[in-house]
Amino acid sequence: MSPSPPSLTSGPIGSALMRMTGPMTIGLLANMLFNLVDTFFISMLGESELAAMAYTYPLVFFVTGSSMGMSIGVSSVVSRALGAGKPEEVRRLTTHSLLLGISVVLLLLAVGYPLLNPVLRAMGASEELIPLTRSYMIPWGLGIVFIVTPMLGNSVIRATGDTRVPSLVMILAGGLNAVLDPLLIFGWGPFPSLGIQGAALATVAAYITVCFTMLVLLICKYKLLHLHSVKLTRMLASWREVLGVALPAIFTNQMIPVANGFLTAMITQQGKAAVAAWAVSIRLEPLMMSPFFALSTVMAPFVGQNDGAGYEDRIREGLRFCGKVCMGGGMAVWLLGVALSPWIAPIFSDEPEVQELIRLHLLIVPFGYGAFAWKLQFTSAFNARKKPFYSSATFLGRFFLLILPFAWAGEQLAGLTGLYVGISLGNIGSLGLAGGLWILMKRRERTLS
Secondary structure, three states: OOOOOOHHHOOOHHHHHHHHHHHHHHHHHHHHHHHHHHHHHHHOOOHHHHHHHHHHHHHHHHHHHHHHHHHHHHHHHHHHHHHOOOHHHHHHHHHHHHHHHHHHHHHHHHHHHHHHHHHHHHOOOOOOHHHHHHHHHHHHHHOHHHHHHHHHHHHHHHHOOOOHHHHHHHHHHHHHHHHHHHHHHHOOOOOOOOOHHHHHHHHHHHHHHHHHHHHHHHHHHOOOOOHHHOOHHHHHHHHHHHHHHHHHHHHHHHHHHHHHHHHHHHHHOOOHHHHHHHHHHHHHHHHHHHHHHHHHHHHHHHHHHHHHHOOHHHHHHHHHHHHHHHHHHHHHHHHHHHHHHHHHHHHHOOOHHHHHHHHHHHHHHHHHHHHHHHHHHHHHHHHHOOOHHHHHHHHHHHHHHHHHHHHHHHHHHHHHHHHHHHHHHHHHHHHHHHHHHHHHHHHHHHHHO
């Protein structure tokens, strides 16, 4: 099967985006259940293990953020090649991009492993929690290649306009992880009881299966991997093209766990219960935001294909449609989170203080999710148009100019409640930043044309 035609360049925009977003949301929910399922089972081990998981989040995202950045670069160049009607270029970019992505994350892993303990101490982890965190991070790191390869493969398939297959792949990963988690964490049946380390091994084992499934799909179904095309000069040309978008995205994604590390350090000052509640909250947020994350992954091929075909009006209409969906949906998610918080909190902790802090988070932070969601659509559009520096400015501005200063000021004024208010205000302000940068980009394009 050859790469599918650029179907996103014609037809009704809203129905096309929603048709693709549905399967993508289901897939992302399954994928995000990795973290939620891990958190649920680990919470049964005790408060120390749950707190240790809070310190794994920035470190895990530090590595996966690089592959996410690579996925953004791959999606941009592949979707634009499809929009321009160049299937052979799509095959070349796919093959070379997988090799590049694997090389990048292995390099980051080699550099980051010796720094693990110093980084944990810098985030405020106690000597009691460092061994627990390491017991998760080391096996997870050893399996990183199997985690990254399906992520990159999914980005290629999404770029063609197909979100059904990537969704099924992510559901497979989530299902396998959910089955293996209790077996390896608690030692059910013939399996050993490995505690927090078992959660990492369950993730790696699930992704090994998914990795080989993805490779079979790319080779046999989509026919997008051609190892005979791996010639140095052509590969370097592909790498330059992908890295033109991917490098700013990688840098941006690397800064996200740094910012989350600063937030974790702030919350550490509020005590172990606050850290345990934060470990739950930062895993609930992706779950609550999953429809909007799915929409942003759909916007990338939509904008890329239409930009490659020169259909500017469709891009503008798509962003307007996304704004309506994000603002309305964001308000619904916030109200639902508030209403369900008395039942959600006890699922993850038996400690009354931890439950109270989880409810506090759900009351305040999700209020800004609608604006944050619309901002995501702008950043996705920036990358798809090969304007990654505008996307990076939006992401970095959200954290370092808005969320972190507001959170710090809020904490000084009102403790953890003020910190949460600062995060919410930062998310709301990020939409204005994204919209302003979009206007600036369009003005510069008109001036240069």
